[in-house]
Every structure is written in structure tokens, then in C-alpha cells.
Amino acid sequence: MVQRDKISDKKELSQEQSEELIRVLKARFEKNMNRHKDLEWDKVQAKLNANTEKLWSLNEMEVTNGEPDVVGYDKEKDEYIFCDCSAESPKGRRSVCYDREALESRKKHKPEDNAIDMAASMGIELLTEEQYRALQELENFDMKTSSWVQTPTDIRELGGALFCDRRFGRVFVYHNGAESYYAARGFRGSLMI
Template sequence: MTENTKLLSEEQREELLSTLKERFEKNMNRHEGIEWAKVKEKLDANPEKLWSLNEMEITGGEPDVVGYDQETDEYVFYDCSPETPKGRRSICYDREALEARKKHKPENSAMDMANEMGIEMLTEEEYRELQTLGEFDKKTSSWVQTTANIRKLGGAIFCDRRYDTVFTYHNGADSYYGVRGFRGSLRV
């Protein structure tokens, strides 16, 4: 893979497709009525999306199909790892928050990482939708897209699942914790 093209080698492509197919078949409850052959057809036609899915995979996201948007003719993938992806933890919310930190800066921010990976950070609504497909973030938490009015005041929101309930909380956008990362989505 080259940095400029963001394309996978044939070997990486085949390995990723095999992993995605296996996960798809193991978790049919996440995508009832959707056929793998049609998903693969879309993936084959969009190699840059495969690169983004690979980024989701190598950072621990375990991406899987969670729906199909008939209006846009796109399959929707979310990170479906049991806990927030390990390769995306200990990060603050966005670039502004990262630059505002004077000491002990994290290595990156959730918004920057999502942009670099070519994915979107989940919204609170999408996060809650994900939680209807299983139990996620029982020990970790995930930043979610934050409205401009909250962000303007220095805050950001995150979600987790505790006591069999999905909670939404707030924190300073510049905060970061070893158990907080973010989950992403990708449309193909």
C-alpha cells in the first residue's frame, strides 16, 4: 500500500475481505436480509473504502455491516468490537482540544484520526442504534460527534454502557483516558 493512493495490496485486500465475510456470517443479527455477495460487489467497486475498512480493522474496530440505506444505495459499517477500539484510545476529542493542552498532550484526537481513516465518528443516535445489536463498551467509553454549541463551550460528549443502560456524558474536549476512544462508521 502506498501512502498517496490509499489502496491495499491484493494480499491485504483478500485477507480483509475474508475477515469481513467471516464476521458478517457470524453476526447475521446485525444485518438481517442483507447478502454478502451484494456487499462484496460494492466493496470491489470502491477500493478506497476497503482501505478505510482496513484502517478500522487494524486499529481494533472489528467493522461489520449494520444496515443498508435504500435512498443512497449504500451499506453501512460500524465498529463492532466489544470495547472501544484499542488502537484509538487515549485521545482527546479534536485538533482544537489537542492544541489547547499545555502538558501531557495525547498523541492524537478522535476527529483527526477519523478523518485520516476516511470514516465518520458515530453520532449519539448511531451509538444508541449500535447498542441495539449487542452490548458494547461495558468497560470502556467512546467519544461521539458533539454539537457545535457544546463544543464551543469547551465540552464534548461520550457514551458507554453500564448497568444494562446506555449513558451519554460530557467532559472537557481536551481530556483523554486509557479506556476512551471512538467508534466509526463508513458507507459503501
């Protein structure tokens, strides 16, 4: 099991942690080839080895139960796209409101954190609605949970935020007050390497 380094606040992994994470990612990559047809693990690993600071972010995705995996490749940028591929919204990132403003607006029963700040502290980005829909083309996700997605400024300025899930064989986009939080709602992130 990949572990979070509780002793250090440095955003880097030990050699042992890096090797263990790469083993976990390789096994997941090989088990789920439907997510990344025509991509080769050796090329992905070369990118990981050259971007050790991003390994820390992938580890954060892993230890919060996101099960990150490669879901694409951007030829123009020569970057692999990692995304949380856990069947349900990552357990370690649930019960959070949308952003800091929403968190601070709550007078009672505040959640411990918010999705935007958590993602930033992990070095990842919340999925956009478009990215969420693309992920759902690979497999069925969030059939019992839901995930916050990046919300357009005009909606956020009115106090709302967007989240998505899959029900009845379809992907739905909903709105809620940004300050709301639920045990079954978290967020999925992406990372380019």
C-alpha cells in the same frame, strides 16, 4: 491478520491485502448475522469490489481493532453501513482527546492524537449519539470502555465534548472537557459503501 501498509502512504491496498480483508469481513459478517438480518454477503462484496478506496478505510478500522461489520443498509442511497463492532472501544484509537483544538490547548501531557483528526485520516466519521444508540440495539458494547461521539457545535464552543458507554443495562451520554483523554476512551466510526 490484516496488516497496515507501512511502506506506502497511498490510500489503497494491494490485491493480497484486499483479498485478506474481504475474507476477514466475510467471516465476521457470517458469524454475526444478528447485526444485518436480511442482508446478503454477495451484494456487500460486490459493493466492496466496486469501491476499492473504501476498502482502505475499512482496513484502517480493522488494524486499529475496530472489527468493522455491516450494521445496516440505506435503500435510498443504495449503501451498506459499516461500523466498528469491537466489544470495547477500539484499542488502537484510545487515549485521544476530542479534536485538534482540544489537543493544542493542552500544555502538559498531550495525547498523541485526537478523535476527529484520526477519523478523518482514516476516511470514516465518528458516530453520532443516534448512531451509537442504534448500534447498542444490536448488541451490548462499551461495557468497560467509552467512546467519543460527534458533539453539537454549541457544546463544543463551550469547551465540552460528548462520549457514551453502556452501564447497568443502559446507554449513557456524558460530557467532559474536550481536552480530556483516558486509556479506556476511544471512538467508534462508521463508513457508507
